[in-house]
Amino acid sequence: MTERLRDLDESALLARIFPVYAATARDPREVPVGPGDDAAVVGAPGGTVVATTDGMVRGRDWRDDWSSGHDVGVKVAAQNVADVAAMGARPTALLVSLVAGPAVAVEWAVDLARGIAQVAGEAGASVVGGDLSSAPEGVLVVTVTALGDLGGRAPVLRSGARPGDVVAVCGSLGRSGGGLALYLAGERPVDPGADAAARTAEAASLMAAHRAPRPPWEAGPVAADAGATALVDVSDGLVTDLGRVARASGVAIELDGAVLRARYADGPLSDCLGPDEALRQVLAGGEEHSLVGCFPAGTDVAGIPGEPWHAIGVVEPVGAAGPVVRVDGEVPDVRGWDHFAPS
Amino acid sequence: MTERLRDLDESALLARIFPVYAATARDPREVPVGPGDDAAVVGAPGGTVVATTDGMVRGRDWRDDWSSGHDVGVKVAAQNVADVAAMGARPTALLVSLVAGPAVAVEWAVDLARGIAQVAGEAGASVVGGDLSSAPEGVLVVTVTALGDLGGRAPVLRSGARPGDVVAVCGSLGRSGGGLALYLAGERPVDPGADAAARTAEAASLMAAHRAPRPPWEAGPVAADAGATALVDVSDGLVTDLGRVARASGVAIELDGAVLRARYADGPLSDCLGPDEALRQVLAGGEEHSLVGCFPAGTDVAGIPGEPWHAIGVVEPVGAAGPVVRVDGEVPDVRGWDHFAPS
Numbered sequence: 001m002t003e004r005l006r007d008l009d010e011s012a013l014l015a016r017i018f019p020v021y022a023a024t025a026r027d028p029r030e031v032p033v034g035p036g037d038d039a040a041v042v043g044a045p046g047g048t049v050v051a052t053t054d055g056m057v058r059g060r061d062w063r064d065d066w067s068s069g070h071d072v073g074v075k076v077a078a079q080n081v082a083d084v085a086a087m088g089a090r091p092t093a094l095l096v097s098l099v100a101g102p103a104v105a106v107e108w109a110v111d112l113a114r115g116i117a118q119v120a121g122e123a124g125a126s127v128v129g130g131d132l133s134s135a136p137e138g139v140l141v142v143t144v145t146a147l148g149d150l151g152g153r154a155p156v157l158r159s160g161a162r163p164g165d166v167v168a169v170c171g172s173l174g175r176s177g178g179g180l181a182l183y184l185a186g187e188r189p190v191d192p193g194a195d196a197a198a199r200t201a202e203a204a205s206l207m208a209a210h211r212a213p214r215p216p217w218e219a220g221p222v223a224a225d226a227g228a229t230a231l232v233d234v235s236d237g238l239v240t241d242l243g244r245v246a247r248a249s250g251v252a253i254e255l256d257g258a259v260l261r262a263r264y265a266d267g268p269l270s271d272c273l274g275p276d277e278a279l280r281q282v283l284a285g286g287e288e289h290s291l292v293g294c295f296p297a298g299t300d301v302a303g304i305p306g307e308p309w310h311a312i313g314v315v316e317p318v319g320a321a322g323p324v325v326r327v328d329g330e331v332p333d334v335r336g337w338d339h340f341a342p343s
Numbered sequence: 344m345t346e347r348l349r350d351l352d353e354s355a356l357l358a359r360i361f362p363v364y365a366a367t368a369r370d371p372r373e374v375p376v377g378p379g380d381d382a383a384v385v386g387a388p389g390g391t392v393v394a395t396t397d398g399m400v401r402g403r404d405w406r407d408d409w410s411s412g413h414d415v416g417v418k419v420a421a422q423n424v425a426d427v428a429a430m431g432a433r434p435t436a437l438l439v440s441l442v443a444g445p446a447v448a449v450e451w452a453v454d455l456a457r458g459i460a461q462v463a464g465e466a467g468a469s470v471v472g473g474d475l476s477s478a479p480e481g482v483l484v485v486t487v488t489a490l491g492d493l494g495g496r497a498p499v500l501r502s503g504a505r506p507g508d509v510v511a512v513c514g515s516l517g518r519s520g521g522g523l524a525l526y527l528a529g530e531r532p533v534d535p536g537a538d539a540a541a542r543t544a545e546a547a548s549l550m551a552a553h554r555a556p557r558p559p560w561e562a563g564p565v566a567a568d569a570g571a572t573a574l575v576d577v578s579d580g581l582v583t584d585l586g587r588v589a590r591a592s593g594v595a596i597e598l599d600g601a602v603l604r605a606r607y608a609d610g611p612l613s614d615c616l617g618p619d620e621a622l623r624q625v626l627a628g629g630e631e632h633s634l635v636g637c638f639p640a641g642t643d644v645a646g647i648p649g650e651p652w653h654a655i656g657v658v659e660p661v662g663a664a665g666p667v668v669r670v671d672g673e674v675p676d677v678r679g680w681d682h683f684a685p686s
Contacts, residue, residue: 032391032498033498033500035429036501036591037430037500037501037591038395038425038427038429038430038574038575038576039393039394039395039426039429039430039432039489039491040394040395041391041392041393041394041430041493041498042391042392042393042394043390043391043392044387044389044390044391044392045390046387047386047387047388047390048375048384048385048386048387049384049385049387049392049490050384050385051382051383051384051385051436051438051471051472051488051490052381052382052383052472053438053439053440053472053473053474053488054440054474055440055442055474055476055484055486056476057442057476057477057478057479057482059478059479060476060477060478060479061476076533080382083381083382084381084382085383087380087381087382087384093394095394095395095396095488097396097397097398097440097486099398099400099442099484099486109673112365122428128394129395129396129488130396131396131397131398133398133399133400133403133404133484134400134403135400135402135403135482135484136400136403136481136482138400138479139400139479139482139484141442141478141482143396143398143440143442143474143486145394145396145438145488146382147394147490148382148644150384155376155380155384156576156674157380158379158380158381165674179486212640214657223676230399231381232381234379246604248379248380250679269649278608331590334400
C-alpha cells in the first residue's frame, strides 16, 4: 500500500527528507547554520544577498500524469536559481515550502526533495530550511526561495540596456514550450516527413525540457563579468521578457528572425512542431529559464567563456512605437503567460 | 459586486499590491534592489544572512469566518519575523508568495498585503519580492520568507543552553492558544463569575492575539547582546519548543509552575478559560511567537533593556529521564501541534 503523508507524523516525514537535503550541505563558512533551528544562517561574503521566490501549484504548473515529484523539484529549484543567475549572482541557498494534502505519497515528497537537492548540488547551493504544512485534500504547492551572492559585483538589472547593445542568448529557446505543446497535442509530433525514431527521441527531449529544465545558471555571473548591461531569464517568453527590459531601460529591441529561425527553430524543434509553431515557441514559449542579456556594442559575445552566448539582435533607441520588441522590424503577436486572466 | 482575482490580469493585480509594499521600502543601502527585477538585492552588512520560511493555509491555519486578510498578513509575517528574532537577528526583508484560487476577492489580497506591510514596517524590514500563482478553486496559501542581519553577532542557537542557565520569557504565553480555544468553544468565556464586560474585552483580546499576534521581535538582538545561550520563539507551545532546546543542548529544563500560573495563567486568561485550561495553554498553546531564552547563571534578566524578560525556570544537567522539560519536577502532558498526524 502506498504510504501517504497522513500515515507519518511531521518528525517522521522530516526524518525522510532531511538526509536528502543534508547531502547539499556546504562548507560551514558558506552555511554557518543549516536546517533545524529557528532560521538558517547563510554566508553573504559580498555584503548583500540576492533573494527571489517562486512557486508551483499542482494542476496549474504541473500535471501528475506528466511530471514526477523529482521533475517538479528540479523545475521549481531551477527557475529560482535562474532568477538569481539573472542578477549576475551565484546561488548560495534554497528554502523550500511544501503545502500538501494528506493523501500525497511520502515517496512523492521525498522524490521532490531529491529533485531540489539535485539542482542545489549542481548549482553549488545548500537547502538550508523549509516549512511543511498540511492542506485540504488535493492541494499541493511547492514554493522555493533562492538566495545568492554577487561576490562584489554590481547586480545586472533590467534597466541597463542602451542603444547599440548586442542582445544575446545563453541556452535554448522554445524547447520547454515545445514540449508543453507536444503534451497538449497528446504527444504526437506533427511533421510526418521527419525520421520517426529521431523525431521520437527529440520529442521526448522537448517534453523532458518542459518537465525538468536545466538552464545555464552558471552563465549569470560570467555575463556580469563580461559587462552585461541588462540580464533576464526567459520565464514568460523571449519577447515578453525582453519587453520588460525594453520598458525598464527605455529602449526598443530588434531581433533577427533569420538567426532565431536558423539557430533555435529549424531542425529538431521544427521537425516536432512544424516551422510556424517552432518559431512561435522560440519567441513566446515560457519556462525556458535560459539567460538573455544585453552587452555593450562591440562585445564579442561568442568569446564569453563557459556556456556559449549567441547574438540574436540589437538594442535601438526608443521610437514613436515605444519600448517595443520587434522581429525583423515588426512587433510579433505573442501572448505571455498571465496567471489569473481567463484563458 | 465583489471584484475577484479572475477579474484582473496579473499586472493589474500587482499594480494594486505593489504600492502597499512600496511603503515598506528602506534606504537603498539596505535594499539596493527592491521588487520588479528577476530578484531583489538586500543588504547583509554582517556578512551573513539569516533566512527562514513559513506559510499559512486557509482551512488549516486560519478560517475566513474568523480572520481577515489583514489578520492573516500580520500573522504570517509576524511568525517569520519572530523566527529571525529567535536567532538574535534584526529582520531586513520579506518575500511573499500568494497562491490563490480565482474566486478570492481582490480586496482580500490587498488587505493581506497591508497586514504584511504593517509588520514589515514595525519590524524595520522591506517587502522586496514575491510571487503570485493561480490555484484551483478554493486554494489559498500564503508563504513568507524572512531575511535578517546579525550585525556581527554570533547566532543564538537552540544548542547552547548549559546547566545553571536561567530560563526566561519575553512576551505573553497562552494567549493565542487561549483565543483559539475561545473560538472553538463558540466564543463563550467559561468563568461566569468574572465581570462580564471585562471578560468580554479580555476574550476579544485573546481572540485578536490568535488572529494577529504581535510578538516582541525587537527583543531577539537584545537577548543576544545580553548573552543568551539559547533562544527560540514559542511556535508549537512552551514545553514543546523548550523540549527542542533541551534535546539540542543535552540538558533538562525545570520550570516553576507557581511563576507560570501567577504571571501568565491567573487573571484574565483564567477568567476566560478557567484555571486548568489557562495553565494548559501557557504550557502548550502554540503560535504565540514570544521569545524564550536561556541566559548564563546570575544574569539579571529583569535588567535586560527594552521589552521585559521574566525568569520562569532553570537549566539542569540531563538526568536519567533524558533531555526533558519538567514543571515542578514532573513532565507535563502536552501535545504539540503536528501537521500531518491524524487528529
